Amino acid sequence: MTGESRKAFLREALTATREQTLRLLDRVPEAFLRTRVHEFYSPVGWHFGHIGMTEEFWVCREASGVPPLDDRLSFLFANLPENPKEGRGELPSRAEIKDYLARTRQRTLATLETAHFDAAKPLLSGGYAWEFARQHECQHQETIAELLQLIHQTMGTGPDSPAGRVWSTSAAASAETEMISVPGGTFLMGSDDPGGYDNEKRAHPVTVAPFALDKTPVTARQWTIFLDDGGCRRPQLWTPEGWAWRCRENTLHPEYWKPGERGGFLYYGIGGLRPLHPDEPVSAVSWYEADAYARWAGKRLPTEAEWEYAAAFAPETGRRRHWPWGDPVAVCREPSADAETYADQGLRGDGPLPVGSRPRGTSALGLQDMAGGVWEWTASPFLPYPGFEAFPYDGYSKDHMDAAHFVCRGGSWATAESILRCSFRNWYVPTYRQGFLGLRCAAGTR
Incomplete structure (x- = not known):
């Protein structure tokens, strides 16, 4: 170019x-x-x-x-x-x-x-x-x-007489989700892309053991089952720090959820109060909450390396992809003309679409919604890659590489396509829950 x-x-x-x-x-x-x-x-x-x-x-x-x-x-x-x-x-x-x-x-x-x-x-x-x-x-x-x-x-803006959307949570099986088996292997984690941020560099080989990952992010319906089963009242599901935080904040549901007057939940979106769709990804949960949910489900949060491998690696070529669905055609990383058909992104609408709404964006390994929808918490603290050099200034990445912040991956419905690349790293303290933050669970030995 x-x-x-x-x-x-x-x-x-x-x-x-x-x-x-x-x-x-x-x-x-x-x-x-x-x-x-x-x-x-x-x-x-x-x-x-x-x-x-x-x-x-x-x-x-x-x-x-x-x-x-x-x-x-x-x-x-x-x-x-x-x-x-x-x-x-x-x-x-x-x-x-x-x-x-x-x-x-x-x-x-x-x-x-x-x-x-x-x-x-x-x-x-x-x-x-x-x-x-x-x-x-x-x-x-x-x-x-x-x-x-x-x-x-x-x-408190919303309908004059709000009514939450009520859905069935009686069957415990409805909290289950399809998992995709991810073969182990070695791949290049990170990126040397000239347009990438300092914390994505340098690309370096990482070996991942075989594991399984939820095909889609955890949904609002699944989170409601977790709540109905006492997930926010059972200290054995939480880390000691997480339980102390939950009790201190009296956290009983995700940040922007509001119980409806006739049951169910509503959600404070960017346009005001709206019904919560049972199949939209749960959003506005902290790392502590995400970790507790994963334990309740008999699973765990994926590591950052596992997440990137599952999102980017294409077994048929033995190479990684820029986005879960493929690579840009231009060296400049020019956005695809119809990106919205691949990922729920770009601030379209008032919140995330139901999971699985963008099947064209499925990764090579069969995982959906690895880009857009909600950011996904990982088990990994935000740390530098080998050879890391702060650029263009220390305050963006380096000052937060303190093991007190956890990595989120994948972007959300409010993320621009230029940031949806598989190597992009986001991070927050484990108490933060005001963003478009969700999760998907992993299983298997790390």
Whole structure:
């Protein structure tokens, strides 16, 4: 791919990504633009400004030598110890944030036109700084979607007379799910893709023993059976730390579930309260909850290596895939034209589709929904791969490689396709449950 065609791809991708960001900004209630609704997050308005600040910092300043537009806004939207989350409520208006995004984007595109993709300079090689800005924006779109859920939960918005969808949980067998036998083998874990993040590198051989993995993620119906069987009241199913957390928080169901007035559950989605579909993947559960469910089911959480092997490895070729369903045709990792037919992704709708709704995205080993739907907790702490080097800064990955964060894989219905690659690593502390977080279970000796 030539430099000009790469620039054309980045220009188009940046534009499409920004259109999605602005649609999200229009959905934020004015009263909550500057309000901090949860201790884990900054106010939602800050995230929009942070998108522009990060883009300007890495693309304009670091890669292109262009000074910032406004030092005050650069500091206001920076993620710095001197600018803590609890002090980020003094934000500009919605119109001013839109203007800041427009002005920073104008400079970003101007630097793209004149850039020389110098392979000797990491931020310029292959247009990395522009690709990094795009993926960073996509990640914050998902964070903003999480905040929209929290806002609706805080507001209690939904039907005047909510009624949960009631489904049968009487048969214990309905908690069972088909499992796929995964043959053991050695594969290259991670990626050397130029557009990948530092924590995905370097690709290195890993051997996985034979195991079995649920064909689809755990569903809302299955989680309800776990609850009905006392799963949240049986300490023997939980780690000591997990049980202490559950008792302290009095956790009785996933974060955004709300008992219906006439039974069943509803769910606070990004558009407000809605019925919970029994076959949608359970979402908004912590690592502690996911681990307890797996124990209750007589299974376990997969390791990160097991998950990636099952998602990416293709026995017929002996090679790994970029996405569970295959590889991009272009070196630039250009998205497929009909990605939505392969994965539940891209913020389409108000929540995840029922499991198995995207059969075209089935992995070579027969697993469904390994990309999109919900992020899936693994048993593995977030640690560096052999040869890891922090880039472009320590704060993204390195500062969290402390064995206190656990890896999530696969992306969610709110994840952009560019992030659905099999090598992408996400991570959270085990108490975090405000995101689009679910699980699928494994069985067999690790």
